[in-house]
Amino acid sequence: MNINEQALKMHEEWNGKLEITSKCTVKSREDLAIAYTPGVAEPCRVIAKDKNEAYRYTIKANTIAVISDGSAVLGLGNIGPYAAMPVMEGKAVLFKEFGGVNAIPICLDTQDTEEIIKTIVAIAPAFGGINLEDISAPRCFEIEERLKKLLDIPVFHDDQHGTAIVVLAGAMNALKVTGKTKEDCKVIVNGAGSAGIAIAKLLLTYGFCHVTLCDINGIISKDYKNLNWMQEQMLTLTNLDNKNGSLADAFVGADLFVGVSAPNIVTKEMVASMNKDAIIFAMANPTPEIMPDLAKEAGAKVVATGRSDFPNQVNNVVAFPGIFKGALEGRATQITEEMKLAAAIAIAGLVEAQDLNEDNIMPQPFDPRVSDVVSNAVKANIRK
Amino acid sequence: MNINEQALKMHEEWNGKLEITSKCTVKSREDLAIAYTPGVAEPCRVIAKDKNEAYRYTIKANTIAVISDGSAVLGLGNIGPYAAMPVMEGKAVLFKEFGGVNAIPICLDTQDTEEIIKTIVAIAPAFGGINLEDISAPRCFEIEERLKKLLDIPVFHDDQHGTAIVVLAGAMNALKVTGKTKEDCKVIVNGAGSAGIAIAKLLLTYGFCHVTLCDINGIISKDYKNLNWMQEQMLTLTNLDNKNGSLADAFVGADLFVGVSAPNIVTKEMVASMNKDAIIFAMANPTPEIMPDLAKEAGAKVVATGRSDFPNQVNNVVAFPGIFKGALEGRATQITEEMKLAAAIAIAGLVEAQDLNEDNIMPQPFDPRVSDVVSNAVKANIRK
Numbered sequence: 197m198n199i200n201e202q203a204l205k206m207h208e209e210w211n212g213k214l215e216i217t218s219k220c221t222v223k224s225r226e227d228l229a230i231a232y233t234p235g236v237a238e239p240c241r242v243i244a245k246d247k248n249e250a251y252r253y254t255i256k257a258n259t260i261a262v263i264s265d266g267s268a269v270l271g272l273g274n275i276g277p278y279a280a281m282p283v284m285e286g287k288a289v290l291f292k293e294f295g296g297v298n299a300i301p302i303c304l305d306t307q308d309t310e311e312i313i314k315t316i317v318a319i320a321p322a323f324g325g326i327n328l329e330d331i332s333a334p335r336c337f338e339i340e341e342r343l344k345k346l347l348d349i350p351v352f353h354d355d356q357h358g359t360a361i362v363v364l365a366g367a368m369n370a371l372k373v374t375g376k377t378k379e380d381c382k383v384i385v386n387g388a389g390s391a392g393i394a395i396a397k398l399l400l401t402y403g404f405c406h407v408t409l410c411d412i413n414g415i416i417s418k419d420y421k422n423l424n425w426m427q428e429q430m431l432t433l434t435n436l437d438n439k440n441g442s443l444a445d446a447f448v449g450a451d452l453f454v455g456v457s458a459p460n461i462v463t464k465e466m467v468a469s470m471n472k473d474a475i476i477f478a479m480a481n482p483t484p485e486i487m488p489d490l491a492k493e494a495g496a497k498v499v500a501t502g503r504s505d506f507p508n509q510v511n512n513v514v515a516f517p518g519i520f521k522g523a524l525e526g527r528a529t530q531i532t533e534e535m536k537l538a539a540a541i542a543i544a545g546l547v548e549a550q551d552l553n554e555d556n557i558m559p560q561p562f563d564p565r566v567s568d569v570v571s572n573a574v575k576a577n578i579r580k
Numbered sequence: 581m582n583i584n585e586q587a588l589k590m591h592e593e594w595n596g597k598l599e600i601t602s603k604c605t606v607k608s609r610e611d612l613a614i615a616y617t618p619g620v621a622e623p624c625r626v627i628a629k630d631k632n633e634a635y636r637y638t639i640k641a642n643t644i645a646v647i648s649d650g651s652a653v654l655g656l657g658n659i660g661p662y663a664a665m666p667v668m669e670g671k672a673v674l675f676k677e678f679g680g681v682n683a684i685p686i687c688l689d690t691q692d693t694e695e696i697i698k699t700i701v702a703i704a705p706a707f708g709g710i711n712l713e714d715i716s717a718p719r720c721f722e723i724e725e726r727l728k729k730l731l732d733i734p735v736f737h738d739d740q741h742g743t744a745i746v747v748l749a750g751a752m753n754a755l756k757v758t759g760k761t762k763e764d765c766k767v768i769v770n771g772a773g774s775a776g777i778a779i780a781k782l783l784l785t786y787g788f789c790h791v792t793l794c795d796i797n798g799i800i801s802k803d804y805k806n807l808n809w810m811q812e813q814m815l816t817l818t819n820l821d822n823k824n825g826s827l828a829d830a831f832v833g834a835d836l837f838v839g840v841s842a843p844n845i846v847t848k849e850m851v852a853s854m855n856k857d858a859i860i861f862a863m864a865n866p867t868p869e870i871m872p873d874l875a876k877e878a879g880a881k882v883v884a885t886g887r888s889d890f891p892n893q894v895n896n897v898v899a900f901p902g903i904f905k906g907a908l909e910g911r912a913t914q915i916t917e918e919m920k921l922a923a924a925i926a927i928a929g930l931v932e933a934q935d936l937n938e939d940n941i942m943p944q945p946f947d948p949r950v951s952d953v954v955s956n957a958v959k960a961n962i963r964k
């Protein structure tokens with residue numbers, strides 16, 4: 197059986213990857229009187245007086261919703277809410293297994309921005325946080341921004357920020373390995389959707405000074421037609437000398453390429469045109485923008501991908517479980533830029549100096565230290 | 581410690597009565613490749629072609645949402661969505677412990693009928709059923725009716741139908757004990773909210789011919805002012821000779837009193853004015869409409885309450901877990917009148933003839949046979 201057949205068989209066997217289990221036993225009338233009526237009325241009364249008590253007496257303390265409208269699921273595109281469920285359940289599994297966070301998958305039967313926002317606001321009381329997932333750009337930007345203003349619990353779009361955090365962590369270590377500096381490092385981000393834009397933003401926030409966004413038609417500049425509002429806005433921060441041209445043109449003299457785009461679109465010639473000790477993050481899944489062996493042959497010093505079968509796997513499972521674990525434990529109301537930077541620094545720091553080399557810039561997804569280190573970094577940056 | 585103090589302490593210890601647990605282990609890269617990317621894409625693709633496959637590959641198969649707007653919680657009234665959570669979590673515990681059904685509590689930050697309907701429709705894809713809970717009348721009737729038309733999964737308002745099913749089950753056995761017939765039995769239902777109206781309806785569906793609804797101001801008749809649309813509608817089925825008067829007037833010559841109203845509002849004199857071998861269901865919680873000893877002294881033959889410390893506890897925990905268990909297993913799209921009647925008959929049937937007497941008309945909530953018997957009754961009545 198290949199991996200697809202195995203996955204299908206196992207998903208049928210699981211018949212849903214999650215279970216809702218009870219922390220309390222109800223084996224007797226006495227149990228029932230405590231967990232349910234009449235005893236349950238007492239925590240209700242206490243919360244009715246102060247809704248913050250919900251964090252003491254209900255699942256809100258440690259439960260988030262993983263919410264998608266099924267509009268941009270993995271590489272599968274707009275497959276809708278029913279077909280998105282296996283991914284959201286998988287995400288919930290990872291939240292629990294890696295971060296100890298209870299996560300409930302919710303797939304929405306609407307792709308209308310206003311309806312999505314209203315629905316999430318309406319269901320928010322039960323949850324301590326909202327993880328948005330696989331919502332297409334540019335709607336995802338507006339939905340997240342609006343929800344952050346409307347809700348008093350953290351809202352985090354993992355495709356954007358989880359990805360950006362792990363890329364920044366890897367980039368920090370790649371700079372150390374290559375001796376490059378964030379101030380001088382010329383960065384190309386290929387793919388101007390949710391992940392690409394968030395990566396560009398977080399690299400800039402960290403202090404990278406030269407970032408250029410590209411997409412399928414080449415360099416995004418003021419002369420580019422049909423940009424969405426977020427891509428327009430990014431032009432005030434990226435490609436400041438307003439270069440034009442193809443993706444190949446962007447490569448010339450670049451130091452760091454970050455691809456969140458499509459398989460096999462980067463050639464050896466493009467990599468060869470980069471500065472010495474070039475860094476390649478080729479994260480298209482499952483087939484990267486360029487295979488690591490080709491990139492190395494063309495002169496790249498560090499090559500990272502999204503895959504577990506090559507060195508330097510960039511996988512946001514090292515970020516999101518710890519992010520929400522920390523946010524919930526510290527009762528954060530927002531995931532701020534400071535927390536994201538701190539999380540990236542914490543992840544990068546898990547690769548110790550003596551182990552750091554061009555084939556080892558990322559911690560392993562299964563490194564048991566990851567979620568606590570990230571969670572502590574987040575908690576240390578909660579503004580009170 | 582009294583029960584309230586104990587309940588508060590335990591709720592703090594639990595810090596949420598539910599946990600989301602994973603059915604699959606993700607201890608290795610291979611595990612991750614099956615439960616998450618890249619393998620997870622395969623069930624996604626299959627469901628994208630046919631959304632019914634969601635029942636094979638996702639939690640939809642065995643997961644319902646328990647949804648409230650916090651507008652009519654227990655006897656506590658309109659305490660809002662945060663304070664309603666302990667009750668909804670408790671309900672989810674009971675669904676799992678008694679029926680093996682995974683239930684997710686969702687408390688809505690809106691009490692607007694249209695917004696509630698839209699929100700529930702929007703989040704429905706992940707769920708195999710919707711259990712509405714503690715939504716005030718008459719909005720609950722419209723919300724349930726509209727959702728039944730809009731959704732292709734069962735929608736069930738437990739305060740209405742769960743209560744009605746167990747009352748009907750108890751009434752069936754009380755008729756046997758007293759030798760009364762449904763055709764001749766004169767019924768008063770006191771409380772014309774969600775439970776009272778649903779009880780009256782189901783008793784009529786079963787074949788009771790004389791049902792009169794009362795509320796705090798007395799008998800509901802055509803002369804009664806300020807009825808809501810559902811109470812108006814009930815007048816086409818109840819109080820057919822259009823009697824007027826107080827609750828005490830309604831008692832004269834009645835056979836069966838069903839109270840879903842307020843503590844201590846029924847006197848011995850009222851009970852004494854009923855027909856011989858009167859039946860009293862005094863289900864106000866925690867203090868019944870009349871205490872069992874007083875009702876018995878006044879001549880009642882059968883007295884049931886909602887309490888576990890008196891004989892004949894009428895508790896809808898014997899109904900709702902099995903109802904959804906059966907509906908999910910049989911992939912029902914609706915909970916029909918036939919299913920409700922079959923469930924009531926099944927529950928009544930658990931008290932075997934030789935054990936049936938005035939102090940034993942209801943099965944015990946912890947009777948391990950209950951949920952299977954109810955579930956099988958529901959499944960046997962699914963229209964294909």
